[in-house]
Amino acid sequence: MSQTHHAEPPADAPLIINVSGLTKSFGSTKIVDGIDMQVSEGEIYGFLGPNGSGKTTTIRMLCGLLTPDAGTGTCLGHDIISESALIKLKVGYMTQRFSLYEDLS
Ligand SMILES: Nc1ncnc2c1ncn2[C@@H]1O[C@H](COP(=O)(O)OP(=O)(O)OP(=O)(O)O)[C@@H](O)[C@H]1O
Ligand SMILES: [Mg+2]
Incomplete structure (x- = not known):
């Protein structure tokens, strides 16, 4: 997986994401293997990788939707x-797939 920084935050900006070693397996397949990520408040951060490389899985762990193995x-x-419940109160996350019943108006 590759990661790219696009904008520099102010030098005194707090870290809004600060994780290390995030790891998650589904079954016997290790999907996310020890990701470290530090993002400052106000920073525009691109998180790129091929299909199926674990981006959504990583974001779900950041949002408190999925518990990491490590x-x-x-x-x-x-x-x-x-404190995942507190994170859920603050994060807006537009999911990749429509996850409500299709027949809702
Ligand atoms: N809940 C789950 N149970 C089992 N396997 C899963 C689950 N969620 C994701 N996977 C698998 O984990 C791998 C990574 O999926 P993920 O959705 O995190 O990738 P992605 O980088 O977001 O891909 P894309 O670019 O297609 O959105 C895929 O092989 C996927 O099938
Ligand atoms: Mg995805």
């Missing part, structure tokens, strides 16, 4: 494991 850190100042 790794620690914070998102919006809250622990991604012990």
